[in-house]
Amino acid sequence: xxxxxxxxxxVAMVADHPGVLTRVASMFRRRGFNIASLAVGNCEEPGYxxxxxxxxxxxxEVKQFEKQLYKLVEVITVxxxxxxxxxxxxxALVRVRVSAADRxxxxxxxxxxxxxxxDVGRDSMIVQITGVSETIDRFLDVIAEYGIDELTRTxxxxxxxxxxxxxxxxxxx
Amino acid sequence: MTxxxxxxxxxxxxxxxxxxxxxxxxxxxxxxxxxxxxxxxASLPFYDSLYHYQDRIRHVLARHEQGAGFAxxxxxxxxxxxxxxxxxxxPGATNxxxxxxxxxxxxxxxxxxxxxxxxxxxxSDAFQETDITGISIPITKHNYLVMHADELxxxxxxxxYLAKSxxxxxxxxxxxxxxxxxxxxxxxxxxxNLRGYRPVRAGNLKMVRRAAEVINASERPMIMxxxxxxxxxxxxxxxxxxxSGNIPVVTTLHGVGGFPETHPLSFGMLGMxxxxxxxxxxGETDCIIGLGVxxxxxxxxxxxxxxxxxxxxxxxxxxxxxxxxxxxxVPIVGDLKLTLQALMPLIEHRERRPWIGQLxxxxxxxxxxxxxxxxDTVLPQEVVxxxxxxxxxxxxxxxxxxxxxxxxxxxxxxxxxxxFFSAGxxxxxxxxxxxxxxxxxxxxxxxxxxxxxDGGLLINxxxxxxxxxxxxxxxxxxxxxxxxxxxxxxxxxxxxxxYMGAFLDNPDFAKVAEAFGLRGxxxxxxxxxxxxxxxxxxxxxxxxxxxxxxxVENVYPMIVPGxxxxxxxxxPR
Ligand SMILES: Cc1ncc(C[n+]2csc(CCOP(=O)(O)OP(=O)(O)O)c2C)c(N)n1
Ligand SMILES: [Mg+2]
Numbered sequence: 001x002x003x004x005x006x007x008x009x010x011v012a013m014v015a016d017h018p019g020v021l022t023r024v025a026s027m028f029r030r031r032g033f034n035i036a037s038l039a040v041g042n043c044e045e046p047g048y049x050x051x052x053x054x055x056x057x058x059x060x061e062v063k064q065f066e067k068q069l070y071k072l073v074e075v076i077t078v079x080x081x082x083x084x085x086x087x088x089x090x091x092a093l094v095r096v097r098v099s100a101a102d103r104x105x106x107x108x109x110x111x112x113x114x115x116x117x118x119d120v121g122r123d124s125m126i127v128q129i130t131g132v133s134e135t136i137d138r139f140l141d142v143i144a145e146y147g148i149d150e151l152t153r154t155x156x157x158x159x160x161x162x163x164x165x166x167x168x169x170x171x172x173x
Numbered sequence: 174m175t176x177x178x179x180x181x182x183x184x185x186x187x188x189x190x191x192x193x194x195x196x197x198x199x200x201x202x203x204x205x206x207x208x209x210x211x212x213x214x215a216s217l218p219f220y221d222s223l224y225h226y227q228d229r230i231r232h233v234l235a236r237h238e239q240g241a242g243f244a245x246x247x248x249x250x251x252x253x254x255x256x257x258x259x260x261x262x263x264p265g266a267t268n269x270x271x272x273x274x275x276x277x278x279x280x281x282x283x284x285x286x287x288x289x290x291x292x293x294x295x296x297s298d299a300f301q302e303t304d305i306t307g308i309s310i311p312i313t314k315h316n317y318l319v320m321h322a323d324e325l326x327x328x329x330x331x332x333x334y335l336a337k338s339x340x341x342x343x344x345x346x347x348x349x350x351x352x353x354x355x356x357x358x359x360x361x362x363x364x365x366n367l368r369g370y371r372p373v374r375a376g377n378l379k380m381v382r383r384a385a386e387v388i389n390a391s392e393r394p395m396i397m398x399x400x401x402x403x404x405x406x407x408x409x410x411x412x413x414x415x416x417s418g419n420i421p422v423v424t425t426l427h428g429v430g431g432f433p434e435t436h437p438l439s440f441g442m443l444g445m446x447x448x449x450x451x452x453x454x455x456g457e458t459d460c461i462i463g464l465g466v467x468x469x470x471x472x473x474x475x476x477x478x479x480x481x482x483x484x485x486x487x488x489x490x491x492x493x494x495x496x497x498x499x500x501x502x503v504p505i506v507g508d509l510k511l512t513l514q515a516l517m518p519l520i521e522h523r524e525r526r527p528w529i530g531q532l533x534x535x536x537x538x539x540x541x542x543x544x545x546x547x548x549d550t551v552l553p554q555e556v557v558x559x560x561x562x563x564x565x566x567x568x569x570x571x572x573x574x575x576x577x578x579x580x581x582x583x584x585x586x587x588x589x590x591x592x593f594f595s596a597g598x599x600x601x602x603x604x605x606x607x608x609x610x611x612x613x614x615x616x617x618x619x620x621x622x623x624x625x626x627d628g629g630l631l632i633n634x635x636x637x638x639x640x641x642x643x644x645x646x647x648x649x650x651x652x653x654x655x656x657x658x659x660x661x662x663x664x665x666x667x668x669x670x671x672y673m674g675a676f677l678d679n680p681d682f683a684k685v686a687e688a689f690g691l692r693g694x695x696x697x698x699x700x701x702x703x704x705x706x707x708x709x710x711x712x713x714x715x716x717x718x719x720x721x722x723x724x725v726e727n728v729y730p731m732i733v734p735g736x737x738x739x740x741x742x743x744x745p746r
Contacts, residue, residue: 014369015368015369019307019310022307026310026311030311060496063496064493064496067492067493068493071491073314073315073335073367073369074369076368076369
């Protein structure tokens with residue numbers, strides 16, 4: 001049971017009950033899975049939520065993770081979108097330290113990354129940037145020299161391309 | 174309101190029942206007639222309901238909630254029904270935690286009804302408030318905190334269904350004190366509908382055909398049968414598969430009895446203290462047929478030496494167990510009984526003379542179960558053998574944890590499923606006595622023997638009181654070696670005899686038993702042993718035999734952890 005460790009993106013539809021997040025988180029921790037990000041929110045069906053989970057591991061490890069996740073009674077479906085064509089996106093808010101003089105340069109860089117300046121302070125500004133995680137990583141890398149005061153990322157949300165909804169996927173076998 | 178006013182109808186509104194009454198009705202609807210528990214403030218309203226149902230639901234007052242939980246486990250394992258244990262909030266509920274973890278590891282269906290503080294007090298650190306649903310998440314199959322009596326009919330139906338279906342396990346239903354009292358007119362549902370939970374029935378037919386091809390082509394197949402045989406009631410199918418295909422069988426600790434152990438095709442139990450030849454077989458087989466097993470590390474040892482040249486066919490109801498430990502050639506997710514019914518007709522009878530010959534030769538040359546001579550002391554193995562002889566092999570045996578557990582599994586030949594019970598997954602000392610209580614309640618009139626170590630007995634010895642008060646005729650055989658024997662053995666083998674915390678300064682257990690109102694007998698010679706066991710077997714009440722056995726006897730064979738099935742240490746004598 002080996003293979004290379006890489007990042008997987010899983011999408012799960014779960015019942016919107018109190019405690020579901022605890023159950024999912026408890027299972028992650030107990031089985032030693034390393035969660036890179038987790039995003040939860042409403043989905044198209046009332047009473048249910050959709051979670052997007054980024055987890056690192058070998059294919060076998062993530063398969064096991066998927067099965068354990070599916071075993072939770074309140075988890076309706078699980079689908080691994082890593083090797084299927086999918087839209088993946090994430091948003092970050094970054095407060096960058098910046099003097100008035102440097103503002104235009106930073107605005108330029110943000111523009112190149114399709115970021116938006118959503119707030120400007122006396123010696124800082126907040127950039128909102130949305131895209132695949134790698135783009136956000138690169139943006140952060142480029143602006144690092146200015147000094148990042150505060151950073152918050154939503155975690156990835158993902159959806160398979162085409163007309164098949166993720167609630168049809170599952171990890172039954 | 175009395176029990177007779179309750180209503181079994183499932184259509185439309187029904188007369189108002191209290192939450193407590195809804196629970197009693199749900200227990201009855203499951204065909205359960207005994208529950209185990211200890212009351213407390215938060216569960217008193219439930220006990221008031223039980224008061225009205227006492228003609229139909231027997232409540233056994235355990236003397237510790239852990240005892241109630243283990244007893245419910247024993248009841249479930251003996252009957253195939255769901256066990257029920259109940260406690261109050263806070264300390265009552267936390268005392269059940271070990272039992273929940275034990276059910277979870279061993280896939281045993283138990284529903285726990287725990288009292289909780291009243292709804293307005295939840296979250297306020299009220300007296301005896303503990304977040305038992307939070308605590309029990311990783312050790313239960315599922316759990317509920319019921320915030321309205323209207324939810325209870327559905328929750329109870331779901332709890333029983335979840336506990337017993339698919340891979341069974343424990344379910345906690347935490348009920349605030351005022352929800353026990355609240356009335357509801359919501360009827361019990363006709364059936365359970367859980368969108369995220371659809372246990373698989375028969376395995377995929379294409380896979381079943383592949384399994385048959387692999388098995389038919391194998392020269393050295395080995396069936397490895399586990400707890401799933403018991404759980405799905407697949408012993409007849411397993412027998413058919415093994416005998417019609419001429420395929421030898423080994424079992425895990427929990428598979429013991431799933432295949433008759435005196436049958437020529439039975440090669441006993443494998444694993445750390447399994448029989449040498451059972452383990453050799455797993456080293457050389459070319460096809461492992463895993464039936465209702467999870468390839469636990471105590472059974473498998475070093476994975477690389479476990480069937481290194483074998484193709485693996487694995488049938489289990491839990492998809493997460495398949496491929497977890499071994500690379501699996503033919504994975505089949507399904508109920509074992511149904512899947513074997515589909516597989517059996519496709520299996521060809523093959524002679525496999527060289528393989529069966531080899532297995533028998535190993536059995537001949539590595540006897541594993543010979544009891545050495547011991548002129549001065551009674552050996553613990555002899556106690557188990559004596560119970561076997563006195564009962565004609567037809568007793569239910571519940572083992573505790575430690576050396577006694579291994580001897581109880583080895584020195585008795587179990588011919589039927591649900592005859593040997595042991596807490597194999599969690600291994601909690603103190604299991605045997607309360608579990609035996611539950612087994613006896615589930616199998617009234619049958620001989621039930623609790624085989625326990627002296628250390629393990631002390632962990633739940635308060636249940637002597639329950640045996641006496643409820644007149645539960647369990648026979649207790651204490652393998653009294655004045656040690657935490659398994660600890661002593663490990664310190665001898667792996668810590669060069671630096672014994673630390675291994676010695677027990679025991680009370681006179683026969684006198685202790687007498688003080689509890691039980692018949693207590695002290696045994697220290699071979700002659701006394703056979704008489705005492707025969708007498709106990711013939712007696713219709715509870716008996717405690719304090720058997721002073723050799724203090725330093727070790728369990729053999731043994732596979733040292735981290736080594737494989739080929740490096741078995743056999744008895745040096
Ligand atoms: C609750 C609990 N505590 C500790 C252990 C660790 N342990 C495993 S076997 C054993 C010794 C058991 O001694 P005894 O009950 O006398 O049985 P013996 O091995 O002597 O037959 C211990 C302490 C355990 N399994 N369960
Ligand atoms: Mg002992």
